[in-house]
Amino acid sequence: MTVAALPISPHPAVDGGLQLEVTNVSPQTDSIVSITLADPSFRKLPSYVPGSHLVVQYGEEGVNAYSLTGSGNAPSEYAISVLRVEDGAGGSRAMHRLAVGDRVYVSRPRSAFAPASTATHHLLVAAGIGITPVLSHARAAAERGTTSSLIYVYRPGSGAHVDEARELLGSALTECSNRDSFQEVLTEQLTKQGVGTHLYVCGPNAFMDSVLDQARAAGWAEARLHSEAFGAAELDEGEPFTVNLVRSGLTLDVPAGVSLLETLEKAGKTIPNMCRKGICGECVLPVLRGTPQHRDLYLTEQEKAGNTTMMCCVSRSEDPEMELDL
Amino acid sequence: MSSVSMPQVAGNGLEPGFRGVICASFGAAGDTAEQQSDSQPKLDLHFEAATPQTLSELRSVLGSSSVGVRLFLSGPTADIRAAAAVAAECGLHQEEMTLLSEEAAPRAIYCPHCHSTTPTFQPAGSEVPCQGCGTALVTTDHFSRRMGAYLGYAARVEEAS
Numbered sequence: 373m374t375v376a377a378l379p380i381s382p383h384p385a386v387d388g389g390l391q392l393e394v395t396n397v398s399p400q401t402d403s404i405v406s407i408t409l410a411d412p413s414f415r416k417l418p419s420y421v422p423g424s425h426l427v428v429q430y431g432e433e434g435v436n437a438y439s440l441t442g443s444g445n446a447p448s449e450y451a452i453s454v455l456r457v458e459d460g461a462g463g464s465r466a467m468h469r470l471a472v473g474d475r476v477y478v479s480r481p482r483s484a485f486a487p488a489s490t491a492t493h494h495l496l497v498a499a500g501i502g503i504t505p506v507l508s509h510a511r512a513a514a515e516r517g518t519t520s521s522l523i524y525v526y527r528p529g530s531g532a533h534v535d536e537a538r539e540l541l542g543s544a545l546t547e548c549s550n551r552d553s554f555q556e557v558l559t560e561q562l563t564k565q566g567v568g569t570h571l572y573v574c575g576p577n578a579f580m581d582s583v584l585d586q587a588r589a590a591g592w593a594e595a596r597l598h599s600e601a602f603g604a605a606e607l608d609e610g611e612p613f614t615v616n617l618v619r620s621g622l623t624l625d626v627p628a629g630v631s632l633l634e635t636l637e638k639a640g641k642t643i644p645n646m647c648r649k650g651i652c653g654e655c656v657l658p659v660l661r662g663t664p665q666h667r668d669l670y671l672t673e674q675e676k677a678g679n680t681t682m683m684c685c686v687s688r689s690e691d692p693e694m695e696l697d698l
Numbered sequence: 699m700s701s702v703s704m705p706q707v708a709g710n711g712l713e714p715g716f717r718g719v720i721c722a723s724f725g726a727a728g729d730t731a732e733q734q735s736d737s738q739p740k741l742d743l744h745f746e747a748a749t750p751q752t753l754s755e756l757r758s759v760l761g762s763s764s765v766g767v768r769l770f771l772s773g774p775t776a777d778i779r780a781a782a783a784v785a786a787e788c789g790l791h792q793e794e795m796t797l798l799s800e801e802a803a804p805r806a807i808y809c810p811h812c813h814s815t816t817p818t819f820q821p822a823g824s825e826v827p828c829q830g831c832g833t834a835l836v837t838t839d840h841f842s843r844r845m846g847a848y849l850g851y852a853a854r855v856e857e858a859s
């Protein structure tokens with residue numbers, strides 16, 4: 373039995389989900405592989421909102437989230453692309469070992485990067501493996517007859533889904549191989565979009581922050597901006613902050629590089645948790661004051677904007693101080 | 699991406715890709731010039747009322763502007779609501795629009811007869827009964843800094859005498 377074979381029991385994070393079979397494995401680049409999953413008895417799979425992700429279990433213990441690359445409309449299979457992260461927890465390496473016929477437990481698709489229904493045009497911006505959810509948006513837009521354009525930054529020779537993007541978008545695709553050319557294209561694109569345009573960005577955090585900041589500076593309202601974090605592998609250590617636990621009257625310092633969850637556990641608090649990477653939704657905490665820096669994949673955009681809850685395993689604070697209902 | 703074609707909007711002088719501030723006023727409303735936009739290019743539009751024609755003009759102005767644009771609407775509530783709905787259809791977000799309803803704040807009308815002031819939502823030229831003495835006052839556009847109110851005058855001389 374390989375690591376990739378179906379574990380004895382599903383991880384709680386994928387409980388109530390699906391048991392799927394690997395139907396195709398095809399390398400995109402040296403480090404990115406596309407994996408197609410289908411129901412073993414050919415049942416139809418649940419449709420999903422463009423930009424959704426799937427939580428996939430690996431081994432007995434691990435779960436990871438991967439963006440679905442299809443349009444989501446009545447899918448017969450689910451396709452994900454996985455970048456091998458050498459120093460990660462092993463999830464991506466296990467995924468790269470999957471072979472046709474292997475079975476995996478997956479969650480139902482989850483939407484946390486949905487297209488705006490009022491958008492008349494989608495401006496998509498992706499760096500590296502960030503192409504995956506954005507490809508889903510481009511496909512869905514094409515199916516629905518909405519226009520989209522894509523700025524795709526990747527290192528020459530290591531771009532996944534380049535051919536599909538070219539075919540799908542034609543002249544609406546701009547490929548960039550370095551920061552300078554990207555910057556030029558971005559500046560131009562941010563100032564010439566029709567008023568119904570929404571922006572969607574996926575890539576490393578620093579990349580997304582820079583794109584979003586430039587959009588804001590160009591007058592883009594917050595409601596037009598959408599972003600999707602990669603997940604735990606890419607998270608930086610963050611800024612230190614202080615947290616006040618109102619009910620227990622405790623004040624704790626959360627240093628850079630240490631999660632809020634770890635800090636609370638060290639202080640003797642028992643917080644339910646499973647994945648510890650912002651995927652499962654177990655570790656949710658009520659926020660009384662302050663603005664969380666949301667870095668999870670679980671909460672929806674609306675929930676994140678509400679700032680009344682946060683996932684303490686990955687999310688931090690935008691402000692030096694925050695108050696929790698604990 | 700879809701190209702933006704410049705519609706023929708007579709006399710609004712709008713550059714394609716406009717990203718400044720559009721101030722559209724309706725009816726008798728004064729212009730919205732007090733919206734400070736020194737740093738940004740500004741386009742003033744004035745319409746008598748929100749009619750299918752004027753709304754389609756607004757639509758084409760918005761259609762040729764770009765994300766980053768801000769819209770100020772002033773005038774009677776019904777007109778600016780209709781204009782805001784058109785702007786939303788064009789893809790503008792609530793946070794990009796400012797609605798300055800004439801009816802949002804009453805104007806104080808000064809009575810020369812009894813020196814009291816009467817709040818009203820009526821535009822200039824309409825008649826309101828004075829709260830102090832009951833005289834039918836015609837409202838004006840003349841704001842008296844000294845009185846801190848718009849000046850009214852008696853609609854019928856015999857009442858004021």
Ligand code: FES
Pocket residue numbers: 644645646647648649650651652653654655656668670683684685686
């Ligand atoms: S433990 Fe899974 S989201 Fe925090």
Ligand SMILES: [Zn+2]
Pocket residue numbers: 809810811812813814828829830831832833
């Ligand atoms: Zn009076």
